[in-house]
Amino acid sequence: MKLNNHILREIGMLSRCIHAISDTKFKEFNLQKGQFIFLTRVCENPGINQIDLSNLLKVDKTTTTKAIQKLIDTGYIYKTRDALDKRMWRLYAEKKGVEIYTLVIEEENRNIAVCFTNFTEEEKEAVQRLVKKMRENIENDWKILKNV
Template sequence: MREFVKWSAILNLSLSGYLDKKMAKFEINSSQFFYILKICESPGMTQDCVFQNVYRNPSNITRALAQLEGKGYIERKPSREDKRTYYLFPTEKAVDSYEEILSILMECVEEVLAPLTNGEKEVLPALLRKTAEKAFQMNQDEKERLEEM
């Protein structure tokens, strides 16, 4: 089972490094492009919606969104009803970059999955999701346990 941790870490680090290089032309990194894609696909989504759909710490999400706003990729607009709620919109810069960012991502995925059979390619996302969700829950449980101490 140590092999699972080892290869998961290698996959994560290698993909992140590769995508960092590919996304450098947009002045974004591998932890930011995802938000551009999501917001372009769902303009007007709330920041809370991002929190619920991304398995990351809310402070990391807030920081990434602020960076993207500073770089001119997104706009955050407060709700008229609740000033704590923000709606997220892509800028023209984000919309113009969307197709190329998506293409880079898809080419990367195709290349990484090239050694797999079609059957393996079909099963892998479900297995990754199951294990990632379990790891996320374990992390949340441990965080809560430590906060109670």
């Protein structure tokens, strides 16, 4: 049997390279493996709950719970009970989290610039459009698997 296309392997390698670089750079801020993605989404979606955060990031709830607790312990985010549904917790960035968010976005923009070196604007737009389309295509399978 032969693999039909290597695109997912390339995307996986790209993702692992970026995460390894980011994890190394953010270690000095006590952000452990991959926690920066949770912090950025909380900063970008104030008041998000953990279930919606898990769905947004396409990770399981246990992973989200562990990452959120570590971010709370390090003072980057906090959670409060929802005013209407007392079973639900809302997540917000602390001042310290917002400050680190700025650094994370700067690093993300640097990674984007490096990845798109020697790309035309049309190529950049095409990659964005096509990868988004790929994600949308597979997302239904993920939703079925996760009962979302």
